[in-house]
Amino acid sequence: MPDVKLVNISKRYGKGKIIAADKVNLEIKDGEYFTILGPSGCGKSTILKIIAGIVKPDEGEVYVGGKLINEIPIEERRIAMVFQNILLFPHMNVEENIGFAPRVKGIERERRVRIVEEIVAMLKLTLRSTAFPDELSMGAQQKVSLARAIASETNLFLFDEPLSALDSRVRLELRYELRRLVKELGVTAIHVTHDQEEAMSISDRIAIMKRGRIIEVGSPVELYLGPRTIFTAHFLGKMNFMEGTAKELLNGECIVELPGGIKIKTRIKNRFTRERVVLAIRPEFIKISQTINKKYSNIIEGEIVEKFYTGSYIYYKLKLENGVEIFSLTEAEKAYKPGDKIYASFPPEYIILFKYPEEGLEKELSLE
Amino acid sequence: MIDIKLVNVTKRFEAITAVDNMSLEIRRGELFTILGPTGAGKTTTLKLIAGLLNPDEGEIYFDGKLVNDLPPEERDVGFVFQGYALFPHMTVWENVTYGPLVRGMDPEEVERIGKEILSKVHLLERADSYPRELSGGMQQRVALARALASGSKLLLLDEPLSALDARLREELRFELRNIVKETGATAIQVTHDKYEALQLSDRIAILRKGKVMQVDTPVNLFTKPNSVFVANFICDMNFLEGIVKKVSEDGSIVELRGGPLVKTLDKTHRVGERVVVAVRFENVKIKSGETKREYGIYGRIERISFLGPFIRIEVILENGEEISVKLPATLGYKFELRDRVTIYFEPAETIVYSYPREGLAEELIVE
Numbered sequence: 001m002p003d004v005k006l007v008n009i010s011k012r013y014g015k016g017k018i019i020a021a022d023k024v025n026l027e028i029k030d031g032e033y034f035t036i037l038g039p040s041g042c043g044k045s046t047i048l049k050i051i052a053g054i055v056k057p058d059e060g061e062v063y064v065g066g067k068l069i070n071e072i073p074i075e076e077r078r079i080a081m082v083f084q085n086i087l088l089f090p091h092m093n094v095e096e097n098i099g100f101a102p103r104v105k106g107i108e109r110e111r112r113v114r115i116v117e118e119i120v121a122m123l124k125l126t127l128r129s130t131a132f133p134d135e136l137s138m139g140a141q142q143k144v145s146l147a148r149a150i151a152s153e154t155n156l157f158l159f160d161e162p163l164s165a166l167d168s169r170v171r172l173e174l175r176y177e178l179r180r181l182v183k184e185l186g187v188t189a190i191h192v193t194h195d196q197e198e199a200m201s202i203s204d205r206i207a208i209m210k211r212g213r214i215i216e217v218g219s220p221v222e223l224y225l226g227p228r229t230i231f232t233a234h235f236l237g238k239m240n241f242m243e244g245t246a247k248e249l250l251n252g253e254c255i256v257e258l259p260g261g262i263k264i265k266t267r268i269k270n271r272f273t274r275e276r277v278v279l280a281i282r283p284e285f286i287k288i289s290q291t292i293n294k295k296y297s298n299i300i301e302g303e304i305v306e307k308f309y310t311g312s313y314i315y316y317k318l319k320l321e322n323g324v325e326i327f328s329l330t331e332a333e334k335a336y337k338p339g340d341k342i343y344a345s346f347p348p349e350y351i352i353l354f355k356y357p358e359e360g361l362e363k364e365l366s367l368e
Numbered sequence: 369m370i371d372i373k374l375v376n377v378t379k380r381f382e383a384i385t386a387v388d389n390m391s392l393e394i395r396r397g398e399l400f401t402i403l404g405p406t407g408a409g410k411t412t413t414l415k416l417i418a419g420l421l422n423p424d425e426g427e428i429y430f431d432g433k434l435v436n437d438l439p440p441e442e443r444d445v446g447f448v449f450q451g452y453a454l455f456p457h458m459t460v461w462e463n464v465t466y467g468p469l470v471r472g473m474d475p476e477e478v479e480r481i482g483k484e485i486l487s488k489v490h491l492l493e494r495a496d497s498y499p500r501e502l503s504g505g506m507q508q509r510v511a512l513a514r515a516l517a518s519g520s521k522l523l524l525l526d527e528p529l530s531a532l533d534a535r536l537r538e539e540l541r542f543e544l545r546n547i548v549k550e551t552g553a554t555a556i557q558v559t560h561d562k563y564e565a566l567q568l569s570d571r572i573a574i575l576r577k578g579k580v581m582q583v584d585t586p587v588n589l590f591t592k593p594n595s596v597f598v599a600n601f602i603c604d605m606n607f608l609e610g611i612v613k614k615v616s617e618d619g620s621i622v623e624l625r626g627g628p629l630v631k632t633l634d635k636t637h638r639v640g641e642r643v644v645v646a647v648r649f650e651n652v653k654i655k656s657g658e659t660k661r662e663y664g665i666y667g668r669i670e671r672i673s674f675l676g677p678f679i680r681i682e683v684i685l686e687n688g689e690e691i692s693v694k695l696p697a698t699l700g701y702k703f704e705l706r707d708r709v710t711i712y713f714e715p716a717e718t719i720v721y722s723y724p725r726e727g728l729a730e731e732l733i734v735e
Contacts (some may be wrong), residue, residue: 039533039535040504040505168562170734194533194534196535197534200675200676201673201675201680221674224676236676237677284696284697285698306546308542309567309586309587309590310563310567311602368503368506
């Protein structure tokens with residue numbers, strides 16, 4: 001069964017100057033939809049290529065189904081790959097492209113036709129099977145390459161940014177299709193992307209990668225709500241970060257002092273004492289109102305600086321009384337305008353604290 | 369800062385009409401976005417304005433002056449087109465400051481503008497790099513910075529953020545509007561990303577097969593899309609087929625396929641007419657369990673996707689149709705796969721369209 005295990009995998013390029021993978025350890029379970037998420041150049045595609053056998057690691061072991069496969073050549077690994085750049089045979093029609101692997105395997109014509117028909121039905125492909133790739137839209141072409149991967153009857157799928165070249169609407173549609181297929185077929189999938197929403201919406205678990213290292217692994221909800229690192233918190237979606245100092249404890253819960261002497265209650269117990277910290281809270285958890293609402297705690301006065309309309313929700317840029325600028329995400333019905341005075345409340349249960357990074361906050365927030 | 373006018377512009381490529389009798393007016397200083405699916409004619413429109421293509425028919429005016437015969441270099445346009453490369457033998461800094469220097473701008477002023485714009489696209493540290501040393505996303509940001517620094521009165525931006533990682537694109541989206549506004553130029557942006565369009569634009573034109581479907585402000589376009597196609601493109605929208613059952617003073621009742629009833633405020637359609645009821649994902653109300661309520665529809669949860677701030681739930685209704693619901697994540701955690709639920713809509717949050725002549729499926733094709 002295709003569980004995948006990487007043990008201390010390292011890979012350097014350019015005479016050792018570029019570290020694409022730095023002692024990477026990962027365990028991917030059988031039947032899991034697993035995503036490696038990170039910015040361009042973080043090494044995520046290299047990991048995929050090492051699993052596929054396209055790239056050899058400098059160090060470390062790759063196990064599939066408990067078997068060491070380092071020395072097994074690419075064609076014997078029984079792994080299907082789908083890339084961002086769609087690679088269909090241009091001189092073959094849809095049916096021939098999908099039926100390519102069964103034909104190479106010597107499966108007789110009648111059964112081949114049945115396999116192709118089944119896959120076409122499964123993918124709800126509504127195209128002519130005699131059409132050639134260049135007659136199809138990008139989305140349809142990518143569906144055909146997916147169909148071709150399925151026809152190879154392997155049980156480990158590697159997806160390297162399979163949706164990145166597509167129109168945003170088509171991309172959304174295909175996202176769900178990918179997950180549905182993987183789950184229906186009962187196969188293991190490893191998906192590489194830089195798109196955090198894509199990763200969160202399709203994955204069982206996500207590994208966050210930065211500069212050749214795995215930063216954190218967890219389920220989408222775990223990583224989004226309880227990130228253990230500033231980078232994860234920042235990369236998985238919009239997050240407000242404020243520098244502060246951990247002060248005294250109240251019933252064992254940490255109180256943080258922000259610039260301007262503002263004190264903020266948290267629900268974080270006994271982890272910080274009298275040290276510099278970074279306080280983080282997501283825009284959707286900040287409540288804003290024009291009068292003080294006694295139900296709320298951690299209220300700070302501020303002003304609307306800017307609004308960004310996104311349909312049913314609006315992002316507001318707020319300037320707090322201590323000069324700090326943050327974002328809130330609010331339903332569009334309660335519309336404020338720049339210049340409006342407001343009260344922003346920070347529910348303690350949604351506040352996350354991090355140790356102040358050694359190299360400074362700005363460096364930690366770099367997305368490249 | 370100039371205004372632009374397109375009058376009955378048509379552009380054909382052999383058998384394909386890329387731009388079809390298009391008329392558009394773009395106001396002075398406006399940040400105008402052209403939004404539409406691949407192949408709608410967005411980039412062609414931009415290239416016609418830039419002068420990189422000539423229209424087969426129609427006129428293009430800058431500030432009331434016909435520019436059809438004016439070559440691109442005399443149109444004073446700063447642009448970012450996909451595939452139009454940076455000067456490879458110049459550093460990032462030289463690329464960005466080339467325009468202002470050629471214009472004869474004061475060197476101190478050039479220095480200030482270069483620094484300001486490069487820091488806004490997060491590339492000041494790479495000022496001494498050559499384009500080949502940068503990633504695709506960085507090169508695109510240099511191209512954007514070069515256009516912004518050019519001092520041109522018209523900026524044409526073809527998917528200016530498309531080569532960027534999703535997360536960085538999101539970040540820059542918040543800044544791009546301010547950067548463009550500070551240049552004082554009129555700007556026309558092409559994108560296929562609705563959030564980019566909604567967040568950045570003063571007005572948006574939605575294109576389909578070379579034709580303008582609707583031009584309006586983001587708020588108006590989002591709240592009053594004039595057709596199924598526009599609604600599908602700009603909103604996350606459910607579309608349900610039905611027949612008008614009853615029309616009264618306070619609206620109408622539509623019977624969906626298989627019998628469920630929907631109450632709407634619409635009075636523009638007649639009894640017996642075939643219609644499409646549209647409801648935004650985020651306006652669908654969802655309750656646990658099958659609870660009796662007027663105009664409630666039962667269903668079963670088929671899929672749940674976590675999107676960060678939101679959770680998206682797909683429900684198979686009792687009539688077999690699928691409907692999507694978008695909830696703030698904090699309200700969505702309690703739902704689980706295969707849960708039975710009750711769905712309903714607020715009448716004020718439904719939009720009723722005539723059934724499209726070529727069928728609903730055809731209207732919803734986005735590629």
